[in-house]
Amino acid sequence: MNAPGSAIVLAGGRSSRLGGVPKALLFTGQRVPLVRRVVDAVLERGTAPEAVVVVGPEELASQLPRSVRLVQERPRLSGPAAAIAAGARALREAGPVGTRAEPHTVAHAGPPAWTLLLSCDLADPAAALAALLREGLPGSPAPEAAPSGRDLHGQPREAGQSRRAGENGAGGNAQTTPGDGPRDMLVAFTDRPQPLVSAVRTAALHAVTAGPADAFADAPVRALTQQLRMTTVDVPEAAIRDVDTWDDVQREGLLTRDAAGRFVPAVRPPAPPPEHPQAPRTL
Numbered sequence: 001m002n003a004p005g006s007a008i009v010l011a012g013g014r015s016s017r018l019g020g021v022p023k024a025l026l027f028t029g030q031r032v033p034l035v036r037r038v039v040d041a042v043l044e045r046g047t048a049p050e051a052v053v054v055v056g057p058e059e060l061a062s063q064l065p066r067s068v069r070l071v072q073e074r075p076r077l078s079g080p081a082a083a084i085a086a087g088a089r090a091l092r093e094a095g096p097v098g099t100r101a102e103p104h105t106v107a108h109a110g111p112p113a114w115t116l117l118l119s120c121d122l123a124d125p126a127a128a129l130a131a132l133l134r135e136g137l138p139g140s141p142a143p144e145a146a147p148s149g150r151d152l153h154g155q156p157r158e159a160g161q162s163r164r165a166g167e168n169g170a171g172g173n174a175q176t177t178p179g180d181g182p183r184d185m186l187v188a189f190t191d192r193p194q195p196l197v198s199a200v201r202t203a204a205l206h207a208v209t210a211g212p213a214d215a216f217a218d219a220p221v222r223a224l225t226q227q228l229r230m231t232t233v234d235v236p237e238a239a240i241r242d243v244d245t246w247d248d249v250q251r252e253g254l255l256t257r258d259a260a261g262r263f264v265p266a267v268r269p270p271a272p273p274p275e276h277p278q279a280p281r282t283l
């Protein structure tokens with residue numbers, strides 16, 4: 001199976017369910033920040049560091065390999081679709097490593113080029129990638145013993161056969177453009193498609209994100225994915241678990257740094273005291 005040619009790691013969310021504590025800079029028990037663990041998992045599968053883009057705030061720079069690029073969506077904190085578009089723009093403008101390519105230039109010789117889309121808060125990114133790519137990328141040779149699964153109607157599916165998202169009118173992001181052409185996107189599927197554990201054909205990604213820098217500001221991910229022909233692959237939910245809540249933080253035993261720079265367990269900050277309305281003054 002071919003290694004994905006590039007990757008976009010989303011690391012700039014609001015972390016609202018963690019009270020604004022940046023998930024990307026929570027640390028594992030091995031003192032590795034979550035965003036770095038995802039990047040390392042991508043690099044271990046053979047993607048060059050120059051072809052990896054992290055979308056997030058400037059303070060992440062010190063935690064990333066030097067050759068990995070860091071960019072910010074515009075406007076800042078304008079959602080995952082805008083972040084994907086910003087990452088795609090960075091890849092498109094850079095072109096092949098060491099050169100600058102014209103926008104939308106695609107090499108047709110050899111295997112198709114693919115770009116991973118991953119969130120920074122995957123609890124086990126290596127397992128997530130293994131589950132997503134176990135049957136190979138569309139157009140690539142599949143492993144000899146790919147596991148079988150079931151289709152959207154619960155019927156057995158032959159090994160190596162993936163589901164076409166949207167074929168039963170499922171909700172959420174399970175949408176696809178009409179037609180029987182080559183699939184543009186391979187998406188992990190649990191009880192629904194998980195677009196932030198996916199691989200997109202690079203040419204298709206560049207085509208749908210070629211508009212103005214703020215074209216996807218505050219838009220849902222489906223505003224981007226609904227323009228792509230999607231195939232899903234069943235993955236165990238445990239393989240793509242993420243860190244969204246303080247219960248998840250405790251489950252994973254994550255760490256943070258205190259004011260002295262020491263690693264300490266990350267715990268829920270105390271709730272602010274309730275505001276009491278000031279009693280009216282009487283004369």
